Structure formats: C-alpha cells, structure tokens
Amino acid sequence: MSANPADGLSLEFSTDPGEFLDTAGGYLAADPLVSTVVTTVADRARAQQAAGVTQPERDWWLVVRGGGDAVVGAAMRTAPFAPYPLFLLPMPEEAATALATALHERGEEVSAVNGALPAAERCAAELARLTGGKLVVAQHTRLHVLEQLVQPERVPGRLVAATQAHADLVMEWLTAFMGDADEQAGRPRGSSPHELDPHTVARRLDAGELWFWVDDAGRPVHLTAVNPASFGVSRVGPVYTPPEHRGHGWASNAVAEVSRRVQAEGVRVCLFTDQANPTSNKLYAALGYRPVVDMANLLVIR
Structure with missing residues (x-):
C-alpha cells in the first residue's frame, strides 16, 4: 500500500518481508550497521515465511x-510485545512526519517509537501532536561496532552452547535481564516493555544463538546471545550475568570470545548499549567497541 505525503516522497507499506528486502536492499546495504535491527528481523521473517510460518x-x-x-x-512494525513499537531507520524528517500522519489517518494506534535519531523523535513528536499526547524518552541507546578486539584478562571457564535442556534457565535469565537493566540505568524495574516468547527462545536455542560461560565446575555463570549475520553484520545481545556471579570477568570473556568467533567468519560485529548504564558501556569500550550512532526508545503518553 502506498501513500503520497508531499515533496516527491512516497510511503510504501508491505506485509511481505521478502518484498521489502528486495525493494530496500540497496538502501539497507549502504549502511548495514545502522540497519542491523531491521535486516536481522526481516531476514528472519522471510525465512519463517518460506517455512510456512x-x-x-x-x-x-x-x-x-x-x-x-x-x-x-525504511521502517517496520514487527515487535512481538506490547505496545508494538515502530522501528525507524534514518529518513528525511518530512518523511517521519508523513509516517505519523499516515498511521494516524488509518487508525493505527501507536504509543511507542524506537530507532534512529532524529527520525524516530520527529515521528513520535508528530504522533503526540496528533493525539494530544506527550513525548517521553524511555531509553537512549547507542550502537557500537567492534574494531580491533582487545582481549580481556583471562578468567577460568569456557564458552559453551546453550541447548534445549537449558530452556528454563535461559528464560529465567532473559526475564531477569530486562529488570536488572532498568535498575542499573536508574529506571523503575519493568519500565522497559518487553515480552519473552518461549517459542522464540526455543528457536534461538536450536539455531545456536545462545551461549553460556561456564566456570571450572561446568556451572553456567553468564549468558551471551548473538544474532545471525545479515548484510555482513552480526549483533551481540542480550548479555546477562546474574547478580551473584558478577565481578569475576565472566561477561568480558564471554562477549570477547563470541565476538572473536563472529569476526573469524569475516562478519562485522556490533551491539547496543543503554547510554544510562555506565557498567556495560565501560565493559564494551574496553573490548574495542566504538560508538556508531545514537538511537532512542520513545513513548507517546496520553
């Protein structure tokens, strides 16, 4: 479906991820780091569609x-959890405004917008104006890319793949990750909207995307996830160490080893940080990750 806002711009909506990738491929490939979230989700959706999902x-x-x-x-609305935020990649500000108008006119309720600045903020601001709401920044995020890996001080243990036998523990830790991240950033626990789907966790386990760092006794003490490469870029995250296991270097060593393996395949590796979390930002900077672009998660509160 197309909409023609003005100034030579057009908005083309599609429910087919394959069609989207065919159309937007050149744009996405021009900056695959900034596009990483959209390309990863679109590639996965296309594969699922081909499998009959x-x-x-x-x-x-x-x-x-x-x-x-x-x-x-480019943009998408594919989040599997309420309030189903939009995700915007860079676009002209007038296009971001036109997107807000188009969604409002077709009666699509939107109360959250994530993605690249300033486009995401412009879209959210226009949605707030159209609905009489208030724009609130829920989270400032920053995308980082690994340049030269700096190996951290070695600690006991090793990286092992999580399996379906670990599904309950993975669900427990990923659930705790969101609440702990809120607290570490100074936000109320549970303020970042997210919902875990057991089917998604099971799929990621089968795909080998979830890794434990285990100590010398073989006990899992840390979890690092990594997304499959899309457009030559792979994204690490989430990364979680339970409180009782922190301060031992497990996270640094796990992220370093996962990152090393990704780079060894000739793939660029990136990750997002919460700008309000000094611990994670310091950890990744020490490993050689460097900032690429700032993004934000925005809410429209009525």
Missing part, C-alpha cells in the same frame, strides 16, 4: 522513496 497480521514494513524513485528511508 504465518506472520502476525499487524506486522508491516515500510519503504520511503524520494525524488527519482530512490529509497531514502
């Missing part, structure tokens, strides 16, 4: 075209 009817993808039919922006 039905996508939620609410999911959509967006291509923004400018003058001369060139793709100048």
Whole structure:
C-alpha cells in the first residue's frame, strides 16, 4: 500500500518481508550497521515465511522513496510485545512526519517509537501532536561496532552452547535481564516493555544463538546471545550475568570470545548499549567497541 505525503516522497507499506528486502536492499546495504535491527528481523521473517510460518497480521514494513524513485528511508512494525513499537531507520524528517500522519489517518494506534535519531523523535513528536499526547524518552541507546578486539584478562571457564535442556534457565535469565537493566540505568524495574516468547527462545536455542560461560565446575555463570549475520553484520545481545556471579570477568570473556568467533567468519560485529548504564558501556569500550550512532526508545503518553 502506498501513500503520497508531499515533496516527491512516497510511503510504501508491505506485509511481505521478502518484498521489502528486495525493494530496500540497496538502501539497507549502504549502511548495514545502522540497519542491523531491521535486516536481522526481516531476514528472519522471510525465512519463517518460506517455512510456512504465518506472520502476525499487524506486522508491516515500510519503504520511503524520494525524488527519482530512490529509497531514502525504511521502517517496520514487527515487535512481538506490547505496545508494538515502530522501528525507524534514518529518513528525511518530512518523511517521519508523513509516517505519523499516515498511521494516524488509518487508525493505527501507536504509543511507542524506537530507532534512529532524529527520525524516530520527529515521528513520535508528530504522533503526540496528533493525539494530544506527550513525548517521553524511555531509553537512549547507542550502537557500537567492534574494531580491533582487545582481549580481556583471562578468567577460568569456557564458552559453551546453550541447548534445549537449558530452556528454563535461559528464560529465567532473559526475564531477569530486562529488570536488572532498568535498575542499573536508574529506571523503575519493568519500565522497559518487553515480552519473552518461549517459542522464540526455543528457536534461538536450536539455531545456536545462545551461549553460556561456564566456570571450572561446568556451572553456567553468564549468558551471551548473538544474532545471525545479515548484510555482513552480526549483533551481540542480550548479555546477562546474574547478580551473584558478577565481578569475576565472566561477561568480558564471554562477549570477547563470541565476538572473536563472529569476526573469524569475516562478519562485522556490533551491539547496543543503554547510554544510562555506565557498567556495560565501560565493559564494551574496553573490548574495542566504538560508538556508531545514537538511537532512542520513545513513548507517546496520553
């Protein structure tokens, strides 16, 4: 479905991730680091669709075209948890405004917008204006890319793949991760919307995307996840160490080893940090991760 806002811009909505990737591929490939969330989700959705998995009817993808039919922006709404935030990649500010208008006109309720600045903020601000709401920043995030890996001080233990036998522990730790991240950033526990799907965890376990660091006794003490490569980029996260196991260097060693393995495959590796969490930002900087772009998770409160 297309919408024509003005100034030569057009908004093209699609429910087909394959169609979206075919159309926006050149735009996404031009900056695969910034596009990492969208490309990872779209690639996964396309594979699931090919396998006969039905996508939620609410999911959509967006291509923004400018003058001369060139793709100048992209977005998606595919989050599996309420309030189903939008995710915007860089686009002209007038396109971000036009997206808010188009969603409002078709009666699509939107109370959360994530993604690249300033596009995400412009879209959220216009949604707030149209609905009489208030724009609130829920989280400032920062995308980092690993340049030269700096090996941390070695600690006892090793990296091992999590399996289906660990599903309950993985669910427990990933659930705790969100609450702990809120507290470490000075936010109320549970203020970051997220919902774990056991089927998603099971799929990630089968795909080998979840790794434990185990101590000398073989006991899991840390969990690091990594997403499959898309457009030559793989994204690490989430990364979680239970409180009772912190301060031993498990996280540094696990992230370093996962990152080393990704780079050994000729793939660039990146990750997101919460700008309000000094611990994680310091850890990743010490490993050689460098900032790429700032993003934000925004709420429209009525």
